[in-house]
Amino acid sequence: MSKLLTVALSPHEKNKDSVSRLMYDVVIALIPAFGVSLFFYGIGALIITLTAVLSAVIFEYLITRYMLKKPATIMDGSAALTGLLIAFNVPSNLNPGFVILGSFVAIAIAKMSFGGLGNNIFNPALVARVFLLISFPVQMTSWPVPIESRMKYLDAITGPTALGQLKEGIMGGNTVSGVMEKLPSQMEMFLGQMSGSMGEVSGAALLIGLLYMLIRRVITWHIPITTLATVFVIQGILWLVSPERFADPVFHLITGGLMLGAIFMATDYVTSPMNKMGMIYFAIGIGVITVVIRNFGAYPEGISFAILIMNSVVPIFNRYIKPKRFGELIKDGK
Amino acid sequence: MLKTFPKGGVHPPENKISADKAIVELPLPKKVFIPISQHIGAPAKIIVKRGDIVKVGQIIASAGGYVSANIHSSVSGKVAKLDKIFDTSGYRKDVVVIDVNGDEWLESIDKTTTLIKDISVDSEEILKKITECGIVGLGGATFPTHVKLKVPPKKIATTLIINGVECEPYLTSDHRLMMEKSEELMVGTQILMKALAVDIAYIGIENNKLDAIQKLSELATQYKGIEVVPLKVKYPQGGEKQLIKAIINREVPSGGLPIDVGAVVHNVGTTVAVYEAVQKNKPLFERIVTVTGKSVKEPQNLLVRIGIPVIQLIEAAGGLPEDTGKVISGGPMMGKALNSLDVPMAKGTSGILIMPEDESKRKDDKPCIRCTKCVSVCPMGLEPFLLMTLGENQLWERNEDERIMDCIECGSCVFVCPSDRALLDYIRLGKNKVGQLIRERKVN
Numbered sequence: 001m002s003k004l005l006t007v008a009l010s011p012h013e014k015n016k017d018s019v020s021r022l023m024y025d026v027v028i029a030l031i032p033a034f035g036v037s038l039f040f041y042g043i044g045a046l047i048i049t050l051t052a053v054l055s056a057v058i059f060e061y062l063i064t065r066y067m068l069k070k071p072a073t074i075m076d077g078s079a080a081l082t083g084l085l086i087a088f089n090v091p092s093n094l095n096p097g098f099v100i101l102g103s104f105v106a107i108a109i110a111k112m113s114f115g116g117l118g119n120n121i122f123n124p125a126l127v128a129r130v131f132l133l134i135s136f137p138v139q140m141t142s143w144p145v146p147i148e149s150r151m152k153y154l155d156a157i158t159g160p161t162a163l164g165q166l167k168e169g170i171m172g173g174n175t176v177s178g179v180m181e182k183l184p185s186q187m188e189m190f191l192g193q194m195s196g197s198m199g200e201v202s203g204a205a206l207l208i209g210l211l212y213m214l215i216r217r218v219i220t221w222h223i224p225i226t227t228l229a230t231v232f233v234i235q236g237i238l239w240l241v242s243p244e245r246f247a248d249p250v251f252h253l254i255t256g257g258l259m260l261g262a263i264f265m266a267t268d269y270v271t272s273p274m275n276k277m278g279m280i281y282f283a284i285g286i287g288v289i290t291v292v293i294r295n296f297g298a299y300p301e302g303i304s305f306a307i308l309i310m311n312s313v314v315p316i317f318n319r320y321i322k323p324k325r326f327g328e329l330i331k332d333g334k
Numbered sequence: 335m336l337k338t339f340p341k342g343g344v345h346p347p348e349n350k351i352s353a354d355k356a357i358v359e360l361p362l363p364k365k366v367f368i369p370i371s372q373h374i375g376a377p378a379k380i381i382v383k384r385g386d387i388v389k390v391g392q393i394i395a396s397a398g399g400y401v402s403a404n405i406h407s408s409v410s411g412k413v414a415k416l417d418k419i420f421d422t423s424g425y426r427k428d429v430v431v432i433d434v435n436g437d438e439w440l441e442s443i444d445k446t447t448t449l450i451k452d453i454s455v456d457s458e459e460i461l462k463k464i465t466e467c468g469i470v471g472l473g474g475a476t477f478p479t480h481v482k483l484k485v486p487p488k489k490i491a492t493t494l495i496i497n498g499v500e501c502e503p504y505l506t507s508d509h510r511l512m513m514e515k516s517e518e519l520m521v522g523t524q525i526l527m528k529a530l531a532v533d534i535a536y537i538g539i540e541n542n543k544l545d546a547i548q549k550l551s552e553l554a555t556q557y558k559g560i561e562v563v564p565l566k567v568k569y570p571q572g573g574e575k576q577l578i579k580a581i582i583n584r585e586v587p588s589g590g591l592p593i594d595v596g597a598v599v600h601n602v603g604t605t606v607a608v609y610e611a612v613q614k615n616k617p618l619f620e621r622i623v624t625v626t627g628k629s630v631k632e633p634q635n636l637l638v639r640i641g642i643p644v645i646q647l648i649e650a651a652g653g654l655p656e657d658t659g660k661v662i663s664g665g666p667m668m669g670k671a672l673n674s675l676d677v678p679m680a681k682g683t684s685g686i687l688i689m690p691e692d693e694s695k696r697k698d699d700k701p702c703i704r705c706t707k708c709v710s711v712c713p714m715g716l717e718p719f720l721l722m723t724l725g726e727n728q729l730w731e732r733n734e735d736e737r738i739m740d741c742i743e744c745g746s747c748v749f750v751c752p753s754d755r756a757l758l759d760y761i762r763l764g765k766n767k768v769g770q771l772i773r774e775r776k777v778n
Contacts, residue, residue: 010664
């Protein structure tokens with residue numbers, strides 16, 4: 001018997017999960033929403049998606065290879081996913097220079113400077129979005145009109161988002177019903193026929209992605225469903241109290257970035273809590289802050305801020321909210 | 335709804351390829367190497383010397399303390415020498431080497447297979463026989479059975495649970511035993527009930543062994559107080575705490591023992607060994623071992639005498655496959671990888687699993703992506719990722735606060751980790767360090 005045996009500690013069996021499999025599953029879940037974006041925004045959606053994904057991957061490669069001098073980590077798919085999510089979070093007529101800048105902020109500042117995958121506190125794609133929104137408010141809030149802009153890119157015809165119109169209308173002394181008359185029907189908005197960031201418009205497509213991720217057990221229901229439910233309930237109360245001042249909860253669910261945020265941004269493994277109870281509190285926080293910003297804040301949309309704010313308290317959640325242990329603790333000596 | 339434990343758990347591929355293979359007795363070898371430390375606790379003390387003639391079942395080493403067990407000769411012949419060789423633990427341990435000559439059993443052992451249903455002895459006598467016969471837990475932990483049967487003062491045993499779960503993938507020795515020694519198992523259960531003075535016993539079996547569930551359920555109608563409980567298939571249901579939770583819905587407290595909730599758990603193999611000890615005067619010198627693996631030519635369930643080198647078991651199953659990468663004593667989730675095939679099998683060897691080369695090597699670990707999968711599968715409600723991080727940073731006190739000592743080392747966290755991290759290695763290290771801290775505190 002000359003053969004050498006492998007000796008290792010148990011367990012000797014592993015399932016087939018891997019980081020890249022999980023990342024690519026999320027990418028697959030984003031495909032329906034991407035398809036809708038291509039249909040409504042055409043060439044612009046394609047250009048910014050390619051720009052964002054390529055630049056994110058290249059930045060990560062350059063940083064790991066030449067600054068950290070470590071083996072490149074781009075094959076795990078996380079940089080590509082971040083790039084994809086950056087594209088989903090910006091208007092499809094955005095200048096590619098801004099997209100590349102966004103990728104740089106996401107990868108270099110929000111991700112790699114914290115220590116790379118697994119160590120960042122804030123969701124990189126959202127950091128990029130908020131960075132761009134605050135730095136270039138004009139370019140980041142000129143939204144291409146769907147279908148008409150299909151064959152146009154930087155010269156796309158632009159218009160406000162539904163939430164923008166609502167905020168402006170209310171501020172201008174208009175009533176909710178007055179604003180709603182000018183907007184597409186809720187069914188049209190649910191399918192994605194409205195102005196907005198490239199990947200956020202179609203609630204229907206994003207829900208298909210959610211279903212896929214739940215079936216594949218990439219994520220659990222806790223964060224997305226709790227976030228949506230919180231927004232629905234609180235907005236519902238506001239709406240019941242004053243229907244002319246506050247829009248109905250269904251409108252808020254299907255407009256803006258709520259679906260994209262709740263399903264794909266808040267559920268980011270790295271920046272969300274480490275157990276189910278923590279996830280539920282985290283999601284409630286996101287829902288509450290979103291409703292507050294949307295109804296009472298200066299910005300028409302608040303989901304990105306809400307997620308980033310809640311990202312910052314995740315370490316505290318992880319420290320103090322613990323999973324239920326098996327068996328009660330007996331004190332020493334008893 | 336089938337019963338199971340509520341928190342965590344995983345579903346590794348079952349791979350029970352030897353489930354239909356009837357138990358075959360392995361022919362006697364020329365030589366056996368009987369380790370004197372085959373149980374948890376103090377090693378036994380050798381009481382034979384070189385040149386002694388021994389019979390099958392004769393005691394060759396006596397218990398070295400309260401938590402210890404007698405060791406008996408598994409063959410008849412002459413003690414060739416007292417030696418130190420590698421055993422399944424990977425360390426050099428004392429063994430008694432015996433040259434086999436014939437197969438002469440002690441006269442007191444009843445070699446017949448007739449079932450003796452009547453339990454003529456009282457509980458004290460039962461305990462004495464179990465102690466004498468060196469019975470230890472055959473599920474793998476090898477805790478001396480007589481210690482488990484002595485209920486500490488102020489504690490009351492109310493329920494006996496017989497563990498026929500066999501949740502480890504690949505292994506089928508308990509399954510075969512339940513099929514082929516069903517009556518013995520029932521009488522063994524009654525003996526244990528009598529020893530503990532309890533009226534209820536549950537036999538927990540996972541639902542992937544339908545034939546065993548059916549057979550034992552039918553038999554159970556003839557025995558008072560025994561109920562067969564089919565369980566939903568989920569690893570690690572065979573863990574003592576998980577099984578108690580699944581069957582009687584009580585949680586053993588942290589740092590406590592099953593007896594704290596009135597339960598005593600014994601493996602089916604142990605129960606049959608108890609039957610043989612009490613009714614047949616037969617000490618524990620042989621057991622059933624599954625020899626299996628995807629490339630193994632003829633997977634087997636073998637009845638093997640203690641002390642036979644593992645390589646002879648593998649040869650009986652068609653020899654060592656070409657693509658062998660790892661040989662494991664036990665199952666794939668909690669078994670121990672062997673560094674040599676010459677190690678002798680012991681009382682705790684429930685299986686020999688041969689894994690092909692491509693499944694043997696660990697993958698490189700990647701950064702933790704905080705996916706929470708380890709937390710959601712942990713059956714003890716712990717946070718493996720955190721225990722590992724604390725271990726890497728040598729924060730042992732915090733590891734203790736996070737209840738690292740509750741870890742049952744089932745390996746579910748490593749099984750699901752998409753980053754292939756060595757979670758359990760660091761948890762084992764942490765348990766070791768925290769154990770030292772606790773002991774130091776007790777001294778001061």
